[in-house]
Amino acid sequence: MIAPILFYGQPFVISFAIASVLCFFIIHIFKTFKVKDRRNDVRHIHKQDISRFGGVAIIISFIIAIFLNKYLFFDHIVWSMIIGGVLILLIGVIDDVKPLSWKSQIFAQVIIILLIFIMGVRIEFITNPFGGVIWLIYNNIPIISLLFMLVWMLVIMNAINWCDGIDGLSGGIVFIAVVTLVIISLQPHVAQPPIAIIATIFAGSVAGFLIFNLPVARIFAGSSGSFFMGYVIALIAIAAGAKIGTTLLVLAVPLVDSIWVVLQRIRDNRSIFQGDKGHLHHKLLDKGWSVRRILTLYYFLTILSAYIAVSTFALGKIFALIIFCSSVVVFFYFLLYGDKDKSIV
DSSP: OHHHHHHHHHHHHHHHHHHHHHHHHHHHHHHHHTOOOOOOOTTOOOSSOOBOTHHHHHHHHHHHHHHHOTTOOOOHHHHHHHHHHHHHHHHHHHHHHSOOOHHHHHHHHHHHHHHHHHTTOOOOEEEOTTSSEEESOBTTBOHHHHHHHHHHHHHHHHHHHHTTTSTTHHHHHHHHHHHHHHHHHTSTTTOOHHHHHHHHHHHHHHHHHHHHHSSSOSBOOHHHHHHHHHHHHHHHHHHTTOOHHHHHHHTHHHHHHHHHHHHHHHHTTOOTTOOOSOSHHHHHHHTTOOHHHHHHHHHHHHHHHHHHHHHOOHHHHHHHHHHHHHHHHHHHHHHHHSSTTTOOO
16 A cells, blocks of 8 residues: 555655745745736736746646656657647747737647657547447548647647636646546556556646645746646546546536637637636626635536546446536526626626
């Protein structure tokens, strides 16, 4: 019993310690030297300047802890996380200092995904809920796999970025999601210790940042942090044997929020990439909810979806995803618009 705790606990403690120390110093440097990053964007609720460089701590602590772990074999998956992390760090810091256009951000994300695809990262198949698998590579031609991977990673990366609107939200959801992936990786029928180690290290990095990001936040993840969190979650799902359904179910709440916002912007004839305060958590704030109350609701829903993801298989997971997402939509609709006299349009 002690050996497994040390085997998986030590990587968590190392990445947690590095991330928390880095966050502490970033906050101190930001306040002492009044380091300039971009003004907090329209989605954030804080009036004062708060450092957006939390992603620096998450990414650096993750990479250092990966290199310090003697049990990991540096295959194409591990290298893609490291190289992708460095690139996201550079692009994210640039965006956090001087905002990039949404086209530049998407272009950079596509380039990173193409790079790791060239390195050998593939979604070779997805589980067929009615039995067997659906192959995405035919006659050694990976075009369908590439297209699926582009859509998959872009959706997850940007869904996490979009839900980064109030203190502790994106980091808390990602932490719950990655702990779920650790649990699944350690189940006897899966048995993927390397994936569990990587996920444990990532959980430690996110937790080290999260203790400074919970209300009232002293640091934000920024573009580098939110994109990297989505990037690693999407990659772990691929490395764990195309756990696409599982990851979609665990991230159901931010995905529902993303779809909600996209449909709302299309209805209003606005660009789907134009930032605003139309997200579900912003609407709850407008209804008078506190940040802590919103976090409690989101964490509860995410833990519930994670439990369902761990407890179901294949066809059951698909039905669970449809039912859970539909229930969340109905729940939020009545929560926000049930009282028409007090609803926020």
